[in-house]
Amino acid sequence: MKRKDWYWNLLFVGPTVCIFSLVVLVPFVMGISYSFVSWDGIAANAKRFIGFTNYVSAMSDTRFIRSAVKTFIFTAGAVVLTNALGLIVALLVTSKMKLAGVVRTFYFMPYLIGGLILGYIWKFIFSDGFAIIGNVTGWKFIFFNWLLNPTFALFALIFVSTWQTAGYVMIIYISGIQTIPQDLIEAAEVDGAHGWKLFWHIKFPLIMPAFTISLFMTLSNSFKIFDTNLSLTAGGPSNATELFAMNIYNEIFLNGNYGYGQAKAVLFFIIVAIFTLAQVSITKKREVGL
Amino acid sequence: MSEKQAKVWLWIGSLLVFAVSLIHLSPLYLLAVNSFKTREELYENVLSLPKSLSFQYYQVAMERMNILTAIMNSFIITVVSTLLIILFSSMTAWVLARHEDRMWAKVIYMTFVATMLIPFQTLMMPLIQFFSQIQQTLGFQIIDTRQGLIFMYIGFGSAMSVFLYHGFVKSIPISLEEAGYIDGASPWTVFWRIVFPMLRPITNTVVILNVIWIWNDYLLPSLVLSSEHVKTIPLSTFSFFGQFTIQWNLAMAGLVMTILPVIIFYAVAQRNIIRGIADGAVK
Numbered sequence: 001m002k003r004k005d006w007y008w009n010l011l012f013v014g015p016t017v018c019i020f021s022l023v024v025l026v027p028f029v030m031g032i033s034y035s036f037v038s039w040d041g042i043a044a045n046a047k048r049f050i051g052f053t054n055y056v057s058a059m060s061d062t063r064f065i066r067s068a069v070k071t072f073i074f075t076a077g078a079v080v081l082t083n084a085l086g087l088i089v090a091l092l093v094t095s096k097m098k099l100a101g102v103v104r105t106f107y108f109m110p111y112l113i114g115g116l117i118l119g120y121i122w123k124f125i126f127s128d129g130f131a132i133i134g135n136v137t138g139w140k141f142i143f144f145n146w147l148l149n150p151t152f153a154l155f156a157l158i159f160v161s162t163w164q165t166a167g168y169v170m171i172i173y174i175s176g177i178q179t180i181p182q183d184l185i186e187a188a189e190v191d192g193a194h195g196w197k198l199f200w201h202i203k204f205p206l207i208m209p210a211f212t213i214s215l216f217m218t219l220s221n222s223f224k225i226f227d228t229n230l231s232l233t234a235g236g237p238s239n240a241t242e243l244f245a246m247n248i249y250n251e252i253f254l255n256g257n258y259g260y261g262q263a264k265a266v267l268f269f270i271i272v273a274i275f276t277l278a279q280v281s282i283t284k285k286r287e288v289g290l
Numbered sequence: 291m292s293e294k295q296a297k298v299w300l301w302i303g304s305l306l307v308f309a310v311s312l313i314h315l316s317p318l319y320l321l322a323v324n325s326f327k328t329r330e331e332l333y334e335n336v337l338s339l340p341k342s343l344s345f346q347y348y349q350v351a352m353e354r355m356n357i358l359t360a361i362m363n364s365f366i367i368t369v370v371s372t373l374l375i376i377l378f379s380s381m382t383a384w385v386l387a388r389h390e391d392r393m394w395a396k397v398i399y400m401t402f403v404a405t406m407l408i409p410f411q412t413l414m415m416p417l418i419q420f421f422s423q424i425q426q427t428l429g430f431q432i433i434d435t436r437q438g439l440i441f442m443y444i445g446f447g448s449a450m451s452v453f454l455y456h457g458f459v460k461s462i463p464i465s466l467e468e469a470g471y472i473d474g475a476s477p478w479t480v481f482w483r484i485v486f487p488m489l490r491p492i493t494n495t496v497v498i499l500n501v502i503w504i505w506n507d508y509l510l511p512s513l514v515l516s517s518e519h520v521k522t523i524p525l526s527t528f529s530f531f532g533q534f535t536i537q538w539n540l541a542m543a544g545l546v547m548t549i550l551p552v553i554i555f556y557a558v559a560q561r562n563i564i565r566g567i568a569d570g571a572v573k
Contacts, residue, residue: 008385008476008477008478009385009389011478012381012382012384012385012477012481013381013382013385013386013398015378015382016378016379016381016382016444016448016452017382017398019378019441019444019445019448020402020405020444020445020448020449022420022445023417023441023442023444023445023446024405024408024413024445024446024449025401025405026416026420027413027416027417027420028405028408028412028413028416030416030419030420031412031413031415031416034415034416034419092307096300097300097303097304097307098300098301098304098305099304099305099307099308100304102308102311103307103308103311104564105560106311106312106314106315107311107314108563108564108567109315109318109556110314110315110317111502112502112552112555112556112563113506113549113552114505114506114507114508114524115506115508116506116508116524116527116528117506117524117527117545117548117549120527120531120541120545121317121318121320121321121545122317124320124321124324124538124541124542125317125320128333128336128538129320129336132332132333132335132336133336133337136335163314163317168567171564171567171568171571172567172568172571174568175568175569175571210571213571214571217571220407223409224409224410224411226411226508226509227506227508227509227524230508230528231528231531244411245409245411248411249411249414249509252414252415253415258415261415262415262416265409265411265412265414265415266412268409268411268412269407269408269409269412272407272409273407276407277407
C-alpha cells in the first residue's frame, strides 16, 4: 500500500516538476554560471571564466546605472498613479453611483490588451496624434510629440502603464472593499465618521490586504516592464527611456555580450527580490484583522 | 437637501464619472475611426468620424500581417498551453497540499513559490541556450516550433498555478476524498471525479490569468519562434511595425484586427474574467 502511494504521487507531481525544472530551475542555475564568463554567444567561441569582473563592470556602467535610475522613477510614478486611480475608481463604483457596472467594464478593458499592442496605439497618439491636435487647438505646450523629449517620453511610459493597469488594480480594490461588513460602516457613520474620516480610519485599514496585493503586483510588473517600453519608445530618444529589462535584452542580444548581460540579469533578479519581499513584509504589518 | 435633489446630484455625479470612463476608452475610439481614414483625412482631424467606411486598409494589413495565421497560432498556443497547465498543476497542487506535513512536499512547494520572484529576463538567455543544445544533441524539435513554446509555457506557468490551486485545495474538506478511498477508488478517480469539480472557481482564475498572459506575451515567443508560419499575434504585429515606415491608417487597421479577438473574449466572458481576477488576488 505504502509503495503504491509513491507511484501515484510520482504520477501526479512528476510531470510538472520535470517540465518546471527544465524550463525554470536549469536555466536559472546556468544563468548564474554564465554571469561569471566572458562570451559573445557564438557556440564555437570559448567561454572564458572571469570571476566577478562582469558584476564589477556593471557597477560602473553609466548606461546601466542610468537605466536603473529611470526604472526606479518609472516604477515610483506608475505604482503611485495606478494605485491612486484604481482605488478612486473602486471607491466610486462601490458607492451608490449609477452606471457602476459600465464604468467598471470600461476601466478594466485596457488590461486585456497586451503591452506591445497598447504601446503602438499610444505611439500614434503621443506622436502624430498630439502633433495634429496641437496644430488644431494651438495648445502646443501640452500637445507636442512627447516621444521626442527624454523627460516626456518617460512620462508617456508612466501614463500608458497607468492606463493599462489601473483597471486591474481596481478589481482587486473592489473585492477588498466588498469584504467590509456593511454594519461596520453604518456603525462608524452613527459615530460621526463621514467622507475622508470614514475612508481613512475605517475603510482603508480594512482594505490593507488588497493594498498589499496591488502594491506587490504593480511594483513587480512595473519593474519588469519590457513590451510597452519596446513598442512605445524602443528605449528612445537616444536611450533616455531604456529601462532595466530592455538594457539587459540589448546587452545580450544586440551587443552580443552574453556573460556581461547575464550578470546584469542576475543583479536584476536580486533587486526585484529584495524590493518585493521588503514591500510585502512592510505592508503586511499594517493589515488589521476583523 | 431633499430626497429628489439628492437623486439629481447622484445622477449628475454618476454621469460625470461615466464621461471620464469614456475618455479612458478614447484611445480605442481613435484607433477605430482612424483605421478607415485616408492619409489626408487623418492629418486633417484625428478626432472626427471617418467620411466613409472603406475596408481597403484592413485588406492590405490583413495580407501583410498574415493575420489569420497569427490568430490561429496564438489560439492554438494559448488554448493548448492553458489546458496542459490546468491538467498538470491541479494534480500536482492537490498531492502537495494533501501531503503538507511531508518534507518532500514542502520543499517542492516552496521551490515553486520562491521562483515566482525570478524575472523572465534572468532566465531568457540560458533558457534558449539550453533548449538549443537539447535540440542539437537529442534531436527534439523545440526551437521555432509551437510544441516547444507550449512546453516552455507549461514550465513558466506552473509555479503560479500550483500556488493558486494549493491554497484552494487546503480550503476544501478532505472527508469526501476519504469516502472515495473507502469505496475503493484510486487516487486518479478520486481526483478527477471528486476533487477537480470542486476546484472550479480557482480553475476559472487559473484559466483567465494564463490566457491573458500567454495571448499577449511577446518576449518569450520572440526568442523561440522565427518562421513566418508559426508567428503569434504580438510577433506579427512587431514585424509589421518594423517592416514598413509607419503608415498610420494601415497600422490602425492592423491593430484593430489584433485586438478584436480580445474584445470578443471580453464581451463573452466578462463575468468570468472579472471574478477570476478578483479571486486570484485574494491570498
